[in-house]
Amino acid sequence: MQIHVAGRLQHTEEYYFSKKLREIDQLNQNGEKVINLGIGSPDLPPHPSVIQTLSEYAEQPNTHGYQNYRGIPALRQAIGDWYSRYYGVSLDPAKEILPLIGSKEGIVHVCMTYLQAGDEALIPNPGYPTYASAVRLSEATAIPYTLDAGRNWLPDLDALAKLDLSRVKLMWLNYPHMPTGAAAPASFFGELVAFAKQHQILLCHDNPYSFILNEQPQSILAIDGALEVAIELNSLSKSGNMAGWRVGMLAAAEQRINEIVRFKSNMDSGMFLPVQLAAAKALSLGPDWYASLNETYRNRRKKVYQLLDGLGCVYNRDQVGLFVWAHIPGGYADGYALSDEILQKARVFITPGGIFGSGGDAYIRVSLCATEETFDTAINRITKAAVALH
Secondary structure, eight states: OOOOGGGGGGGGGHHHHHHHHHHHHHHHTTTTTOOOOOOOOOSOOOOOOHHHHHHHTTTTTTSSSSOOTTTOOHHHHHHHEEEEEEIOOOOTTTTTTTEEEEEHHHHHHHHHOOOTTTTTTEEEOOOOOOHHHHHHHHTTTEEEEEEGGGTTOOHHHHHHTTTTOOEEEEEEOOSSSSSTTTOHHHHHHHHHHHHHHHTTTTEEETTTTTTSSSSOOOOGGSTGGGGTTTEEEEEEETTOOOOGGOOOOEEEHHHHHHHHHHHHHHOOOOOOOHHHHHHHHHHTTHHHHHHHHHHHHHHHHHHHHHHHHHHHHHEOOOOSSSEEEEOOOOTTTSHHHHHHHHHHHHHHEEEGGGGEEEEEEEEEEEEESSOHHHHHHHHHHHHHHTTOOO
């Protein structure tokens, strides 16, 4: 008997990193010891107090049951305080905040809540691949909007306004932008809110990188009237070194929270209570935590610049976030060709920009989630292999 996958999956492939990690794992099993500079999975631990909080509550006998779909009040309050302290945004913890089991799940929650066949959603090119796949799973149509270095990777709203937007319900955006590291000025967030109001589009701002090598964390919700047309996803994966803990959040108007809970409550049974309490602890950390984190990443970024210089790549030193985005040198068809050559000759994996859309074809992306010693080893390997020195 042959059972076919659902039509919604016919154009949804396995996530690129899932396939690539299998290839790297096979090389490692053969003794190759590949250095993986591709994925933005923080290699540093959370603050000790966060781990201590998890441990203390996990040892208690009454903390292991199902939890409320909306999260415990203490976590929602901690999220609200965090938004007020660092973003200058006032949110009602009881009505305008929804904890998530990772913000990646939140992207799917949003698309499944609002999109269906016949609808359209604007997605960035280049951009996080999950936006496209989540839109596709909802059976809506993804409409890519072009980002390029000439506009500092900001969308051309005037050009978008000239399109037929009658079927567009959502617009996905992400600043600081992944993969390019571009930051959006507050004035541009204001333009986005005005654009959304004019065209009756729900802005979906994905904001997990705002604390990494970024002097001024920003939220689109700080713009007057933004709650009318915008929701924001955020995460502790990068800012708290808690990627595997799967702690995210969604901030929106009460009506939007209630609508999204209608979908989410059918998909999970709440977040583990000790994780919620530990997340609340992480959100209470002061500026010293972020300063220390960024000092580490700043030193690592210097090593990445050295690596990219050796490859002959060109990059913007003003970019922020957990990666460095760089234009490949001449002589390569695209970032895939350069990435494959580095992997084959030097056993170092660097992400090809094309996985983020055609707008990234001429780029590669290097993660900062490795030690300085690891970067030194990668630089030595690439230099000895004479990769891309022509």
